[in-house]
Amino acid sequence: MGSTSDWETMRHAARVLDELDVPHETRVVSAHRTPQRLYDYATGAADRGLKVVIAGAGGAAHLPGMAASMTHLPVLGVPVESKALKGVDSLYSIVQMPGGIPVGTLAIGKPGAINAGLLAAAILATSDEALAGRLKAWRTAQTDSVATDPE
Numbered sequence: 001m002g003s004t005s006d007w008e009t010m011r012h013a014a015r016v017l018d019e020l021d022v023p024h025e026t027r028v029v030s031a032h033r034t035p036q037r038l039y040d041y042a043t044g045a046a047d048r049g050l051k052v053v054i055a056g057a058g059g060a061a062h063l064p065g066m067a068a069s070m071t072h073l074p075v076l077g078v079p080v081e082s083k084a085l086k087g088v089d090s091l092y093s094i095v096q097m098p099g100g101i102p103v104g105t106l107a108i109g110k111p112g113a114i115n116a117g118l119l120a121a122a123i124l125a126t127s128d129e130a131l132a133g134r135l136k137a138w139r140t141a142q143t144d145s146v147a148t149d150p151e
């Protein structure tokens with residue numbers, strides 16, 4: 001994520017990964033404030049064994065796109081809700097990538113972070129049957145938790 005202030009949003013992605021028992025790491029890396037850290041992180045990600053990158057940032061959210069430009073790993077972008085423009089700026093910054101460098105862009109804020117965790121797990125589950133089973137169980141539990149009556 002681009003800032004420690006994004007953690008309130010991005011912790012929901014980490015929580016989902018915890019629930020699915022998917023090993024992961026969390027880092028603050030900013031294209032703007034720590035460009036060398038971003039370069040080192042993105043160019044070294046695949047060699048370190050990472051399989052998917054979730055990048056959350058707000059405002060002029062260049063982090064996901066810049067990360068995607070420096071790794072062939074799938075990059076999922078989460079637009080963090082900004083104060084001034086409610087995250088529409090973040091969304092547009094992340095989603096409008098030029099053809100050739102994809103970022104899989106999720107919804108603004110908490111739902112996007114949750115879904116980034118689930119989508120990362122789904123990507124990993126294509127080559128991990130045990131994880132696929134845990135993902136199915138997670139979805140079943142969610143279905144079972146939805147009340148039929150609003151009261």
Ligand SMILES: Nc1c(C(=O)O)ncn1[C@@H]1O[C@H](COP(=O)(O)O)[C@@H](O)[C@H]1O
Nearest residue numbers: 002003005030031032057058061062063
């Ligand atoms: N969008 C980016 C990038 C980046 O794209 O590299 N680095 C920081 N930021 C964003 O700036 C917002 C405000 O950050 P502060 O709260 O630290 O001032 C955060 O949402 C962060 O993601």
